[in-house]
Amino acid sequence: DAGVIQSPRHEVTEMGQEVTLRCKPISGHDYLFWYRQTMMRGLELLIYFNNNVPIDDSGMPEDRFSAKMPNASFSTLKIQPSEPRDSAVYFCASSLQGEDTQYFGPGTRLTVL
Amino acid sequence: GNSVTQMEGPVTLSEEAFLTINCTYTATGYPSLFWYVQYPGEGLQLLLKATKADDKGSNKGFEATYRKETTSFHLEKGSVQVSDSAVYFCALILGAQKLVFGQGTRLTINP
Numbered sequence: 001d002a003g004v005i006q007s008p009r010h011e012v013t014e015m016g017q018e019v020t021l022r023c024k025p026i027s028g029h030d031y032l033f034w035y036r037q038t039m040m041r042g043l044e045l046l047i048y049f050n051n052n053v054p055i056d057d058s059g060m061p062e063d064r065f066s067a068k069m070p071n072a073s074f075s076t077l078k079i080q081p082s083e084p085r086d087s088a089v090y091f092c093a094s095s096l097q098g099e100d101t102q103y104f105g106p107g108t109r110l111t112v113l
Numbered sequence: 114g115n116s117v118t119q120m121e122g123p124v125t126l127s128e129e130a131f132l133t134i135n136c137t138y139t140a141t142g143y144p145s146l147f148w149y150v151q152y153p154g155e156g157l158q159l160l161l162k163a164t165k166a167d168d169k170g171s172n173k174g175f176e177a178t179y180r181k182e183t184t185s186f187h188l189e190k191g192s193v194q195v196s197d198s199a200v201y202f203c204a205l206i207l208g209a210q211k212l213v214f215g216q217g218t219r220l221t222i223n224p
Contacts, residue, residue, distance in 0.1 A: 004156070033212075042215075042217060043217070045212065055210075091157070095210065100162075101147075101159050102159075102210075103159075105156050106154075106155055106156045107156050
């Protein structure tokens with residue numbers, strides 16, 4: 001089975017540009033999570049969805065960040081406009097209803113110049 | 114609130130040495146506890162987990178025991194290998210699906 005798929009793996013952009021990160025969860029999983037990893041703050045949960053509905057977005061840093069899940073097999077995390085402090089590795093993870101193990105994608109390394 | 118504290122890194126050991134990475138937690142109930150591992154350039158992978166007190170999780174020679182009395186879940190391995198070099202994260206989950214991670218411990222094993 002394919003694991004969680006994220007694209008792109010690396011993104012370099014300039015301050016002020018829009019960035020869109022993509023995630024395909026494991027087929028059949030009900031939950032999808034977006035995390036951000038930085039040296040300073042470690043791993044932070046940004047938002048998670050259950051059955052395509054956002055459940056908790058309290059970790060989203062500010063209005064520049066938005067996430068959508070239009071269907072069970074696709075989610076996006078958008079940053080508009082991007083800033084240098086958004087540079088981080090962004091992970092997507094998914095899990096199955098009734099199970100607490102989360103499966104992580106390989107991450108997208110974002111660099112905002 | 115719920116939180117996880119793990120030992121500061123980085124940790125450097127020689128091959129075949131004994132490994133302990135300490136992890137303690139604070140939680141308002143009885144969480145499930147996890148160790149995730151992140152190899153260079155990859156996402157996190159579940160290493161082992163325990164869902165109730167006195168449970169022992171084990172995988173790939175690693176072990177951790179859920180100790181409610183000391184609110185701990187220390188990771189151990191009797192003989193480490195170079196291939197164990199990675200970042201290790203202790204985590205808990207309680208109620209809702211939100212994983213709470215420790216800060217991570219970078220482990221380097223020298224041949």
